Amino acid sequence: MKTSYEREQEIYKEKTPQSEQTYEMAKQYMPGGDTRTIAFFQPYPPTIERAEGAYLFDLDGNKYIDFVNNYTSMIHGHAHPYIVEKVREALPLGTAYAASIPEQTTLAKILCERIPSMQKVRFCNSGTEATMFAIRAARAFTKKTAIIKMEGGYHGTHDLVEYSTKPLITEKSHQDPWKPIPDCAGLSENVAKDIFIAPFNNARAVEEILLQKQDEVAAILVEPVMGVAGVIAPEPGFLEQLRKLANQYHVLLIFDEVQTLRLSTGGAQKKFGVIPDLTAIAKIIGGGFPIGAFGGKDDIMKGFDPYQEHAIPHGGTFNGNKMSMVAGIAAMELLTENVIQCMKKLSELLELKINEAIQKNEIPVSISRVGSMLNLHFTEKVPTNYAETANQYGDLMKVLHLKMINNGIFIAPRGMMNLSTVMTAEDIESTATAFSKAFEEIAELFEKVN
Ligand SMILES: Cc1ncc(COP(=O)(O)O)c(C=O)c1O
Known part of the structure; x- marks a missing residue:
């Protein structure tokens, strides 16, 4: 007999024959047809022709x-007319030059004025590079090399942070709680000695590491959410305690706000008041580029100042390129506190409606939400750390994911959702209806098992 996951895959395949054909072609040239792990799901992702708004x-x-x-x-959906207009104006002027451009300064000024911790900033091309250079800055400043990172914390793809982002949680796995677990083959084992792992929302665990390793630790690296x-929220006081510990043990506190900058005009640090x-x-x-x-802090970032002897080199062929700067400025101009609040209100509405559908169907699903970021979990309670999210009801998240896709709602395979500023109450209504239907069908699966 077919499983519900197999049935859902069949429905998906019936709806997407052209995508399947295109993906088969992709497989000839890219391993598994894929060039980005997170964009892949079984049986194959849809091939997108265009995107507009939400x-x-x-x-x-x-x-x-x-x-x-x-x-x-x-954050402003796809092909936002204002961003398109600004990029269209800039494109004929050339896209990248090895020299300064005024737009770099404009975007740098916007970011420094908005983000409380940011006295100075430098651009790179990805979140991976951003965390890599933040760590390098911390190491250069403290003259120490190790970092403390959270279990389940994701900071990109450089070796130092590809440890314990999704470790298998078993009864045995926490016997040596600080030990980093490599995510995949190909990482340098030597790097592991520079990483200590602590559970999120557990300042005491962080302090235990610092008590013994403060002479090695350069920084605590954490996503504030x-x-x-x-989408696991910090418990009240957790971020404040990390700030206190960093001061007390002379290590730096690095916030990875690659996702959480959307929570206010100045990111999670402004929202939670921890700098x-x-x-x-x-x-x-x-802005989509x-x-x-x-x-x-000025004194830390000074390490990159090229007027200084022995400045830290900071390469990157496309750092500060014109397209990313122009689109970024436009995106930041559009992102006022007002639109962030509107997104939050719609997210609250979505959370409410999803919770109603969960309760009506009496299924063990929870939803976590901070601002416009949401995540579904097959757990009774909203998780407070990575370990509490693990080992969830086999394939059920995959079934839910495909059910939503088959009903025209594009959510992440891991149950993550986030809103854009162009979404409307009608979009939320249609989404809630699709969830209601999916949860009814999933409740039937639970009944069959019990
Ligand atoms: C919190 C966080 N840090 C870093 C990264 C890496 O960013 P990028 O994919 O741009 O390298 C991501 C990407 O999802 C992220 O969510």
Whole structure:
């Protein structure tokens, strides 16, 4: 007998024959047809023809309300007319030169004025580079090399941070709680000695590491709200305690705000009132173009000042390129506190409606939400750390994901959703209706098992 996951895959395949054909071709030239792990799901992702506002349109003529938004980066939806206009004006002037451009300063000024910790900033091309350089800045400043990172914390793809982002949680796995677990083959084992792991929302665990390792630790690296791990909110006082510990043990506090910058005009640090020493950002600050940036206190960032002898080199062929700067400025201009509040209100409405559908169907699903970031979990309670999200009811998240896709709602395979500023109450209504239907069908699966 077919499983519900297999049945859902069949429905998907019937709706997307052109996408399948295109993807088969892709497999001839890219391993598994894929060039970005997170964009892949079984049996194959849809091939998108175009995107406009809050919607994606695939080659097969299917329309999706986009709650992935290129993993939180398209905060104004797709092809926003103001951003398109600014890019169109700039494009004929050339796209990247190895010299200074005024737009770099404009975007740098906007970011420094908005983000409380950012006295100085430098641009790069991705969130990965942003966390890599923030760590390098911390190491150069403290003259120490190790970092403390949270279990389940995702900070990009450089070796130092590709540890314990999705470790298998078993009864045995926490016997040596500080030990980093490599995510995949190909990482340098030597790097592991520079990483200590602590659970999110557990300041005592961080202090235990610092008590023994403060002479090695350069920085505590943390997402103020865990994104990839499942939109996990900091418990009251947690971030404040990290700030206190960093001061007490002479280590730096780095906030990875690659996702959380969307929570206020000045990111999570402004929202929660905790100011780190360094901040890594990316995604929304590029208005839909590749970007990253890192910045913080003047005396730390001074390490990169080229007027200084032995300045830290900071390469990157496309750092501060004109397209990312122009689109980024436009995106930041559009992102006022007012529109952030509107997105939050719609997100609250979505959370409410999803919770109603969960309760009506009496299924063990919870939803976490901070501002416009949401995540579904097959858990009774909203998780407070990575370990609490793990080992969830086998394939059920995959079933839910495909059910939503088959009903025109584009959510991430891990149950993550985020809103864009162009979404409307009608989009939320249609989404809530699709969830209601999906949860009814999922409740039937639970009944069959019990
Ligand atoms: C919190 C966080 N940090 C860093 C990154 C890496 O960013 P990029 O994919 O631009 O390298 C991501 C990407 O999703 C992220 O969510």
